Amino acid sequence: MSEQKAIISVIGVDRVGIIYNVSKLLAENNINILDISQTILKDIFTMIMIVDIKNSSNDFSILKEELKNLGENLGVKIDIQKEDIFRAMHRL
Amino acid sequence: MESKSTFKKKIYLEQCIDYRHDALSKGMIEMGFAFEEIEETIRMVQSEKLDIRTITMGISLRDCSGDNANKIAEKIYDKITKKAENLVKVAEELESEFGIPIVNKRISVTPIAIVADNIEKDEFIKIASSLDKAAKNVGVTFIGGYSALVHKGFTNGDLNLINSIPQVLSETERVCSSVNVATTKAGINMDAVALMGKVIKDTAYRTKENDGIGAAKLVVFCNAPEDNPFMAGAFHGVGEGECVLNVGVSGPGVVLAALSKLPKTADFGQISETIKKTSFKITRAGELIGRLAAQRLNTSFGILDLSLAPTPEIGDSIANILESMGLSKCGSHGTTAALALLNDAVKKGGVMASSYVGGLSGAFIPVSEDAGMIEAVEAGALSIEKLEAMTCVCSVGLDMIAIPGDTPYETISAIIADEMAIGMINKKTTAVRIIPAPGKKEGDHVEFGGLLGHAPVMKVNSFSPKDFIERGGRIPAALHSLNN
Numbered sequence: 001m002s003e004q005k006a007i008i009s010v011i012g013v014d015r016v017g018i019i020y021n022v023s024k025l026l027a028e029n030n031i032n033i034l035d036i037s038q039t040i041l042k043d044i045f046t047m048i049m050i051v052d053i054k055n056s057s058n059d060f061s062i063l064k065e066e067l068k069n070l071g072e073n074l075g076v077k078i079d080i081q082k083e084d085i086f087r088a089m090h091r092l
Numbered sequence: 093m094e095s096k097s098t099f100k101k102k103i104y105l106e107q108c109i110d111y112r113h114d115a116l117s118k119g120m121i122e123m124g125f126a127f128e129e130i131e132e133t134i135r136m137v138q139s140e141k142l143d144i145r146t147i148t149m150g151i152s153l154r155d156c157s158g159d160n161a162n163k164i165a166e167k168i169y170d171k172i173t174k175k176a177e178n179l180v181k182v183a184e185e186l187e188s189e190f191g192i193p194i195v196n197k198r199i200s201v202t203p204i205a206i207v208a209d210n211i212e213k214d215e216f217i218k219i220a221s222s223l224d225k226a227a228k229n230v231g232v233t234f235i236g237g238y239s240a241l242v243h244k245g246f247t248n249g250d251l252n253l254i255n256s257i258p259q260v261l262s263e264t265e266r267v268c269s270s271v272n273v274a275t276t277k278a279g280i281n282m283d284a285v286a287l288m289g290k291v292i293k294d295t296a297y298r299t300k301e302n303d304g305i306g307a308a309k310l311v312v313f314c315n316a317p318e319d320n321p322f323m324a325g326a327f328h329g330v331g332e333g334e335c336v337l338n339v340g341v342s343g344p345g346v347v348l349a350a351l352s353k354l355p356k357t358a359d360f361g362q363i364s365e366t367i368k369k370t371s372f373k374i375t376r377a378g379e380l381i382g383r384l385a386a387q388r389l390n391t392s393f394g395i396l397d398l399s400l401a402p403t404p405e406i407g408d409s410i411a412n413i414l415e416s417m418g419l420s421k422c423g424s425h426g427t428t429a430a431l432a433l434l435n436d437a438v439k440k441g442g443v444m445a446s447s448y449v450g451g452l453s454g455a456f457i458p459v460s461e462d463a464g465m466i467e468a469v470e471a472g473a474l475s476i477e478k479l480e481a482m483t484c485v486c487s488v489g490l491d492m493i494a495i496p497g498d499t500p501y502e503t504i505s506a507i508i509a510d511e512m513a514i515g516m517i518n519k520k521t522t523a524v525r526i527i528p529a530p531g532k533k534e535g536d537h538v539e540f541g542g543l544l545g546h547a548p549v550m551k552v553n554s555f556s557p558k559d560f561i562e563r564g565g566r567i568p569a570a571l572h573s574l575n576n
Contacts, residue, residue: 007125009134037127048130061188079134081191088380089373090129 004054005034005083008067012076014045022049022078025070030057045076050083133373137192140349141408142374144381145342145401146196147183148321150328150394151175151335153202153237161215164208165222172199172226172235175335175391180231182388186381194381195342195543199227200326201237209249216256217263224264234309236326238269241316243278244566254284257291261306262298268324274314274512276519280567285512288312289505289561293528296497300530303538307527308460308492312508314515314522319395320451325488325523336394337386338451341378342401345408346370347438351416363417364437371398371441379446397451398442399487400434402462404545410434410455411464411474422464423474431455432485452521454487460540460547461492469548476507476550484514489523494538494547497530504528506557509567517570 008026010018019038026033031051038047056063064080071078136142156167176199183194201207201223208219220238227235238260240250257269271288274280292312296304311325318329321338328336350370354362375398386393402410411422414430435454443449457479459465468474476493483489489511495504508524515522529538532549539546 007130009130011134011138035124039127046131048127050124061185064188077138079191082189084380085190085192085377086125086130086133088376089133090125 003034003052006051006053006080007083007086008049008051008078008080010045010047010071010076010078012045012071012074013043014040015074018045018074018076019047021070021074022047022067025066026051029063029066030055031063136343136346136373140343141345141403141405142343142377143193143195144339144378145399146198146321146323146340147179147194147382147385148198148200148236148326148338148340149176149179149335149389149391150200150319150332150338151202152328152332153204153207154330157207157209159210161208161211161218164211165218168201168207168219169222169226172201172223173229176230176232178389182385185388186384190381192377192381196234196323197232198321198323198326199230199232199235200321200328200338201235202328202330203237203239203241205240205247205250205253206330208253209247211249211252213252213255216253217259220256220260220264220267223267227266232266234266234268234323236268236270236323237328238267239271239327241272242284243272243275243281245281246284254287254291257310258294258298258306261295261309268309268311268326270311270313270316270325270327272313272316273508274516276315276516276572277569279569280314280509280512280516282509282561282567283564285312285509286502286505286561286564288508289501289503292504292526293499293501296528297530303494303532303540304497304527304529305540305544308525308540308544310525312512312524314512315520316523317451317521321397322399322401322452322456324525332394333392335391337382337389337391338394338397339378339382339385340397340399340401340451341374342399342403343370343374344400344402344410344413346374347400347434348407348409348413348416351413356418360433364433367434367437368441371438372445374398375442375445393448395448395450396442396446398438398446398449398453399451400438400455402456402458402465403543404461404463406463409462409464410457411462411468415464421471421473422468423478427478428481428485431457431482435486452487456488456491457482457486458492458525459550460494460538460545461543462545466545466547469550476552480510480514483511483522484518488521489515489525491523491525492527492544492547493525494527494529494532494549495552496534496549497528497532499528499552500556500558502556502558502561503552505561507552509561513567516567519572
C-alpha cells in the first residue's frame with residue numbers, strides 16, 4: 001500500500017488554533033499527517049505539512065477548496081499541492 | 093591486521109548500508125524534502141510569478157485539405173474541437189493539483205497555406221473563421237497557424253493566404269498568423285519581405301480603433317521553428333506528428349529574485365551559475381506538467397520551450413534582470429553582453445532538466461510586454477537599433493514594438509530584412525512583430541491590454557530604403573565556412 005503524498009502550506013499572521021483547525025479538517029477527511037514543521041519569522045507564520053492523501057474521503061479539488069475556505073476563516077493562506085512538483089524541482 | 097572487533101563493526105555497518113539501500117530501492121524509506129526546498133517552490137509561485145506560460149496543442153490539419161473551402165472549414169472545425177476538447181479542463185486540473193498557474197492554453201495547426209492551397213483567394217476568410225470558432229468552442233485564447241512558409245518562393249495558395257492576412261486578423265479574434273520569409277539554407281525571399289511590409293501596415297490600419305492590435309498577432313520569421321508553443325508565431329510544422337503537446341515555461345521574476353540575493357560583488361561566473369540553477373528548477377516544473385498533460389490528453393509530449401517570457405507585471409521583466417547585473421538602464425552599452433550571458437545560462441540550466449528541448453528557447457525581449465523595457469524606452473535608453481543588436485544573442489527578435497503609424501511600408505520591410513539577415517547568417521530563429529500604430533507619433537502611447545501590454549511609440553530611422561526594397565528577388569543563402 002503505497003502513499004500518495006501532498007504538501008500543505010499555511011502562510012499568514014500567527015494566531016491561536018491554526019494547527020488545531022488544519023489538523024481537524026484533515027482528520028475529518030481521513031488524511032494522515034506524515035511530517036510537520038513550522039517557523040515564525042517577523043510574525044509571519046509558515047507551516048508545512050507532508051500528508052498522505054491516499055485514503056482521503058474527498059476528491060483533491062474539494063479538499064483544496066475546503067482548505068482554502070478554512071484559510072480565509074483563519075486569515076491565512078492555505079494551499080495543497082501534490083508532492084511530485086517538489087520532487088521534480090529539487091531532486092535529480 | 094584488523095582486530096576482530098573492528099572487523100565485526102565493519103560487517104555490521106555494511107549490513108546496515110545494505111539494508112538502507114534495499115529499503116530505499118523498495119520505497120520503504122523515502123527521501124523527504126527540506127523545509128527550505130518546499131518553501132522555495134511556494135515562494136517562486138506566490139511571490140515571484142513562476143508559471144507555465146503556455147501549454148499548446150499542435151494539431152495536424154493535413155488530412156483536412158481539399159478544393160472546397162466550406163468542406164475544409166467544416167473538417168478543420170471538427171478536428172480541432174475533437175482533439176482539443178479537454179485541453180482547458182486538463183490544464184485546470186493540473187494547475188489545481190500542483191499549484192502552478194498555467195497562464196495560457198493554446199492551439200497550433202498546420203500552416204493553413206498548405207491545407208488550403210487549392211481554394212479561391214476570397215474564401216480564405218472562411219477557413220480563418222472556422223479556426224476562430226473552434227478556438228472559442230474549446231476555450232483557448234489564441235490559435236496559431238494562419239501561416240505560410242515562403243522562404244524560397246510563393247505558391248498560389250501562399251500568396252492568397254498572405255494577401256488575406258489583413259482581413260483575417262481584423263475580422264477574427266483569436267487567430268494568429270506567421271510567415272516564414274527566410275532560412276539559413278534558402279536565403280531571404282525579398283519579394284516576401286516587401287509584401288509583408290505592406291501586409292503589416294494594412295493589418296494595423298484595419299484595426300486602427302485598437303491601436304493596430306491586428307499587427308500584434310502577426311509574426312515574420314527567419315528559420316521558424318516547427319514546434320514553438322508561443323504565440324503569435326506558433327504553428328504545427330510539416331515534420332510534426334498528428335497531435336502533440338508543447339509546453340512553454342516562464343519565470344523572469346524567479347531569476348530576478350535569485351540574482352538579487354547575490355552580493356553586488358558577485359562575478360559573472362556566479363551570476364551564470366545562479367541563473368542555471370534557477371532555470372533548471374523552472375524547466376523541471378514545466379517538464380512535469382507537460383508530460384502529465386500529454387498523458388491525460390492521450391497525445392504525445394513534444395518539446396519543452398525553455399524561454400524566459402516577461403509579462404507586463406512589475407518584477408516579471410527581462411530588462412530588470414539585465415539591470416540587476418549592474419546596468420543603470422536596459423539599453424545602455426553592455427546590454428547585449430548581459431543578455432548573451434542570460435540567454436546562454438538559461439539554456440544550459442534548462443537543457444539538463446528536460447529530454448526534449450525545442451521551440452524558441454531563450455529570453456524574449458518584447459517591449460510592450462515588459463515593464464522594464466517600456467521604462468527603458470521612455471527614459472531614452474533603449475532604441476530599435478539596440479534591440480536589433482540584442483536579437484543577435486537571444487530569442488527571438490524585434491518583438492511587440494510600436495512605431496509611428498505613418499512609417500512607410502518600405503521602412504517596415506527594411507526592418508524585417510535586417511532582422512532576417514541576422515537570423516540567416518547566425519543560423520538562428522529571428523522574427524519581427526512590429527506595430528505601426530495608426531495615427532500615433534513617436535512618444536505617443538498605445539494600449540493593447542492583457543498580456544500584450546502597452547508600449548511607447550518608438551523612433552524609426554527616417555532615411556528611406558525604398559529603392560532597396562523595390563528591387564525584389566532573393567538574397568542568396570549565406571556561406572557557412574570562412575567564419576569571421
